[in-house]
Amino acid sequence: MSRVASFPGAKPANSDSSRKSQMSDFQECEVQNRRDQVDNKQSPVNLAVNVGGIRMVNPVTTGSGTFGFGPEYAPYLDLRQLGAITVKGITLEPRLGNPVPRIVETPAGMLNAIGLQNPGVEAFIRDHLPYLREVGVPVIVNIAGNTVEDYAAVAERLDQAPGVAGLEVNISCPNVKKGGLQFGTDPVMAAEVIGAVRASTKLPVIAKLSPNVTNIVAMAESVAQAGANALSLINTLLGMAIDVQARRPVLANVVGGLSGPAIKPVAVRMVWQVAQAVDLPIIGMGGITTAEDALEFILAGATAVAVGTANFINPRATLEVVAGLAAYCEANGIKDINELVGWAWKMSC
Numbered sequence: 001m002s003r004v005a006s007f008p009g010a011k012p013a014n015s016d017s018s019r020k021s022q023m024s025d026f027q028e029c030e031v032q033n034r035r036d037q038v039d040n041k042q043s044p045v046n047l048a049v050n051v052g053g054i055r056m057v058n059p060v061t062t063g064s065g066t067f068g069f070g071p072e073y074a075p076y077l078d079l080r081q082l083g084a085i086t087v088k089g090i091t092l093e094p095r096l097g098n099p100v101p102r103i104v105e106t107p108a109g110m111l112n113a114i115g116l117q118n119p120g121v122e123a124f125i126r127d128h129l130p131y132l133r134e135v136g137v138p139v140i141v142n143i144a145g146n147t148v149e150d151y152a153a154v155a156e157r158l159d160q161a162p163g164v165a166g167l168e169v170n171i172s173c174p175n176v177k178k179g180g181l182q183f184g185t186d187p188v189m190a191a192e193v194i195g196a197v198r199a200s201t202k203l204p205v206i207a208k209l210s211p212n213v214t215n216i217v218a219m220a221e222s223v224a225q226a227g228a229n230a231l232s233l234i235n236t237l238l239g240m241a242i243d244v245q246a247r248r249p250v251l252a253n254v255v256g257g258l259s260g261p262a263i264k265p266v267a268v269r270m271v272w273q274v275a276q277a278v279d280l281p282i283i284g285m286g287g288i289t290t291a292e293d294a295l296e297f298i299l300a301g302a303t304a305v306a307v308g309t310a311n312f313i314n315p316r317a318t319l320e321v322v323a324g325l326a327a328y329c330e331a332n333g334i335k336d337i338n339e340l341v342g343w344a345w346k347m348s349c
């Protein structure tokens with residue numbers, strides 16, 4: 001996980017370390033935030049993208065569950081420079097999440113079994129949405145549920161809340177009415193959820209696919225038919241770790257979701273396959289740490305990207321990716337980043 005960004009425009013997290021010793025962390029961040037604004041305004045490249053009706057000034061958003069509700073990261077970067085902010089998964093009722101330990105570091109990644117800890121939709125709208133609205137970038141609300149009706153109710157409530165740009169539907173949740181089988185592992189159940197959310201809101205609906213399936217294209221086609229405006233992929237891969245001293249699983253939940261650089265090749269492969277089969281914009285994610293990683297997803301067919309686990313090791317990773325994308329386009333004579341979407345297969349046909 002200690003990969004140092006080396007791509008054009010992507011500054012390593014520790015590049016200013018000598019100066020840092022003379023400044024407080026807060027001053028350092030203020031200076032960096034002002035620098036972000038200047039850097040981004042100078043780019044002659046069009047970085048703006050449209051994800052199923054969500055207009056983003058650049059293609060970079062945050063991975064749900066890795067960026068809180070935004071203010072947690074405000075000391076480290078100017079949130080207004082993000083293409084969008086995707087918040088932690090929201091359910092109808094508040095949830096405390098799973099017992100600890102619920103996180104474990106793995107080679108080139110991490111396992112988490114947070115269990116969708118969140119304050120519930122009412123508290124989200126009351127306590128977090130006003131702040132996000134002030135930031136002024138599109139707010140994508142990730143939603144989850146135990147039943148189709150749960151998802152529909154959260155979507156309907158958020159539809160009436162000013163300041164929400166779109167809903168990202170996390171279908172990697174157990175369907176309690178079907179013995180706990182995940183919605184996202186069955187094309188029929190996945191379509192039911194997306195259809196119900198679609199019928200409950202006028203907001204753009206992004207279906208977030210689970211990679212824990214044998215045929216990702218079948219899942220994408222199913223949710224597309226059910227009315228999704230865009231797709232997000234991928235969510236975490238099911239995994240586990242065992243403590244050899246204790247001789248039992250590390251996570252209290254036994255299994256968890258693997259994320260980080262370890263999953264990037266799987267994610268790029270899935271974006272590549274789905275982009276060629278389904279005519280919907282894709283938000284690609286899974287192990288993006290640098291602009292070069294993001295470009296792999298864009299060249300595979302993603303219109304936008306989300307930075308997730310990387311935020312935990314470098315809270316400025318999102319904006320470094322934005323800067324690196326602009327630098328790549330400039331260096332390669334690309335005037336509009338949309339030209340690069342799917343290039344790796346479009347240009348080889």
Ligand SMILES: Cc1cc2nc3c(=O)[nH]c(=O)nc-3n(C[C@H](O)[C@H](O)[C@H](O)COP(=O)(O)O)c2cc1C
Binds near residue numbers: 116142235285287288
């Ligand atoms: C701690 C943690 C919490 C997460 N919470 C959510 C969530 O609430 N909803 C969701 O759809 N995905 C959630 N994810 C999945 C991420 O949004 C993302 O899809 C996945 O981690 C792959 O991207 P990454 O490798 O860049 O982290 C979570 C991931 C992590 C690491």
